[in-house]
Amino acid sequence: MDYEIVGIIETNNPIWEKQKKRVQNNRGKLISILPDLEFDKKLFDEKVEGLNIINKITEKSYDPAGFLFxxxxxxxxxxxxxxxxxxxxxxxxxxxxxxxxxxxxxxxxxxxxxxxxxxxxxxxxxxxxxxxxxxxxxxxxxxxxxxxxxxxNDQKIPVLNYYFYNEDINFVTISDPSILEVTHKYQNSIEFLAVQLANILQEDDTVNFSYMGIELLALSKSKSRNILNLEESPFTEDGQVKGNLLGILENRIPYVQEVKMSQDYFVALKNKNISVDKVKVIESNDRPVDSLAIK
Structure with a gap:
């Protein structure tokens, strides 16, 4: 199965069109990992199949005709x-x-x-x-x-709880609403998301994602084949390779097996003597080119 991991669906962001295209072309499924009040409406409007981790845990249903005055x-x-x-x-x-x-x-x-x-x-x-x-x-x-x-959940019973200390999430619990008892505990939201994705994704699944923030961290426990579609600049403001990208390319982040990027980014990284073994160059028609074929 092919999946696309996003934080939330940003319909006004041009990158979303690329993400949606991959989901539709691959007959895949979208997984959103951050809370989104309009997630189900966006899925309905954008005509893609998917799930949101928070909604999955709470088993929240969706009424397309519903609203609250x-x-x-x-x-x-x-x-x-x-x-x-x-x-x-x-x-x-x-x-x-x-x-x-x-x-x-x-x-x-x-x-x-x-x-x-x-x-x-x-x-x-x-x-x-x-x-x-x-x-x-x-x-x-x-x-x-x-x-x-x-x-x-739909019965207005709390199922998933995020607890904060100094405005950072430092504890997460899942409760069984039928008995009102905590059944699962996590030290932070990243651990919670990583476990939830690992429970969904299988070894023969392929996962695409576009950002090196929470989407990357949430995949840390997953055994799927994970592909970064690099949209942001690979460099910091002072010209250094961004830490997470360097970690991926040097295989210190081994759970990302491939990075797709533009030829300009590829050349810039190669000129800095950065390993490009994991890189696939994307031409204007989005057809990947093996990096080893580029001199």
Whole structure:
């Protein structure tokens, strides 16, 4: 099976068109590894097959016709929803603003987020809603610093929890919603994602990805054949080869077996005496050329 790994689907990014083309041409499947409130809508609109790791864990369903109107948000029975003169939307209780409603872009009513405040106006918690109106997550704060994200299933039960220390994720748990007990624990989000991908990908699978950030790190435990399609510059601002790319090319990151790149990037790396054994040069028609054939 062919897969394409992305953080989120960025439909306005020209690189997405290349990613989508690979999925469609290879009859493959997209795997998104970061939370995305509009993931299922994007899949539906872009006509590609795929899954999101967070949605897979929570077993969240998708209703293409669903949405949540701003005046229908589940909140205190005594609270009122007001549209202000500047078109912002407030949740008001006893004359005090206790929350704010944020809508999805290019919609006039569909709720994306409801932010609630403490008495001192610091953030208490934020409810996030998917594009179909289902509760997606609750983000908890203390002293305006994020403490925890609880990702919900369709029954509004937390299944996946990210815990933060100094605003970094330092613990992840998966719970069984039927017994409300933690069943899996991870030291950080990278470990969690790496295990989840390793559970999906098999040795005979081929994986394409385009960035050397979290997409690369999340593949560290996978036995699939992994191919980097280099879109970003291979060099830092001071002209050095980027660390992760150098690690791949020198095989210190052995779980990436191939790097596809433009001829310009290939020549620039070769001129720096960087190993190019893993490189395939992509011509303008996207046909790979064996690097050993280029003098």
């Amino acid at each position: 701003f005046n229908k948000i589940p909140t205190s029975s005594e609270a009122e929803i007001f549209v202000n003169e500047n078109w912002s939307i407030s949740v008001v209780h006893n004359g005090e603003e206790i929350g704010q409603v944020i809508l999805f872009p290019n919609t006039r009513r569909h709720v994306k987020q409801v932010k609630y405040f403490n008495i001192d106006n610091s953030i208490d918690f934020i409810e996030e809603y998917a594009s179909d109106g289902k509760l997606f997550s609750i983000i908890y704060y203390h002293d305006n610093k994020i403490q925890e994200i609880a990702y919900m």
